[in-house]
Amino acid sequence: MTESPPGPWSGYQEGLARGELRFQRCGECGRAVFYPRLLCPFCGSADPAWETAAGGGTVYATTTMRPRDEAPYHVCLVDLDEGFRMMSRVDGVAPDAVRIGDRLRLLIVEEDGRPVPTFVPAERS
Amino acid sequence: MSSLRGRVAVVGVAESDLGEVAPGLTEQDLIGQAATRALADAGIAREEVDGLFCSSSTQPAPTLNAAEYLGIRPRYSDGSNIGGSSAVSHLLYAAGAIESGLIDVALIVYGSIQRSAARKLITPAAISAWEEPFRPRWPLTMYALAASRHMHQFGTTREQLAAVAVAARAWAQLNPVAFERGPLSVADVLAARPVCDPLGVRDCCLVTDGGGALVLTSAERAREAPKPAAHLLGCGVAHWHRDISQMPDLTVTAATESGARAFAMAGLTPADVDVVELYDAFTINPILFLEDLGFCAKGEGGEFVSAGRIAPGGELPVNTNGGGLSYCHPGMYGIFTVIEAVRQLRGEAGDRQQDDVEVALAHANGAVLSSQATALLGTEATLS
Incomplete structure (x- = not known):
């Protein structure tokens, strides 16, 4: 075998x-x-x-979750430059300031003891 | 492919108790109520049911539970589950089983005590490992994402989304068993508690208890039924994804395929449809489905639902029972689109009855815009 x-x-x-x-x-x-x-x-x-993935992506769809018992948080779909899409979130900016079409940069963070692929706004060149 | 057009008919429909049902009633009790009422409506004895179809949010093998409770020993048992569109997909499978001679009488049932038991029910793990780290709230977040994309791509507005909820409420005011019947304006919808941008709480379906049942048999036998038959003219099923992150284009659903299949089988076009019953889990849904089923062009759904066009007195009656937004929504709403379509065809819809209904469309959606099932039903006159 x-x-x-x-x-x-x-x-x-x-x-x-x-x-x-x-x-x-x-x-x-x-x-x-x-x-x-x-x-x-x-x-x-x-x-x-x-x-x-090189880490560059674009916001495809965006929402701000507004639970009654905690602060608003962000959820989005990101189109990676290599041609695939994933669910993630954008940190480092107010959730409702994220717009479809915004350019993003990958930031893998540690959360609950595991690595999570999040994004931050790409620095303007 | 041989056509099932006009070969089988819905001869019995019923709801169970709806809304918030009496304490102690279970999912099976509501199925029992609806099945008993639908069989009486059809004039068919329980002993004649030889095909049983049941979907469930809580039971992994739901026909076992339903058949045991009802005392039915089916020769054909279909518990297939593609989410809230399952009951409409069961129409197609029941039609195939009847047409091929495997069964004579199909009973399609669904029930849920989602409202009464919400705090006790164990929610099935609906969120995949690929999405779970980002804490989406199933299924709300996924529909909000689709709405955000439609607004971005086509300029659809929150006011247009709200028009869907306002139309549903106006229809519900004509339906004595609807759960929410108070006044509702576009301003009310926009001012309602935001839950998941761009959706507020009035953009979201109700959480109610409720069950439904449908009885199908051959068109020949249907002509002997006590009430006018609702002939199945066309039916189509399609699904393309499970997770929202796998949906190729958030503005185009598999209703484009399920609808095209149903219309092709029926030999009809959207212009032939007199009433439209769509699964409105969220206000974006009818906008997407009116586009994808061909009632308007892609991107024009927001404009289409505005100015009262789908409300009572409008050009196209949509969700004449008040829909999942205002009438009832016990988890999987699909079966109720068919119940209302049949009642409109029979002329049984009371204050909300439309004139001269010959063709009715019932369309249901499952999971997160994942599965789509479309049925076209017609009166006896549509077969000639």
């Missing part, structure tokens, strides 16, 4: 622990794949290859 390599979730978590946001790219169709998995959901090819 051959031993299977660790699952995609493990590879993703291992990346975060090293300060990398990993995604996959399909060797056949070239599309970016996120969340990581054992086949490309676009063309069906097996074993898309790991890559590491």
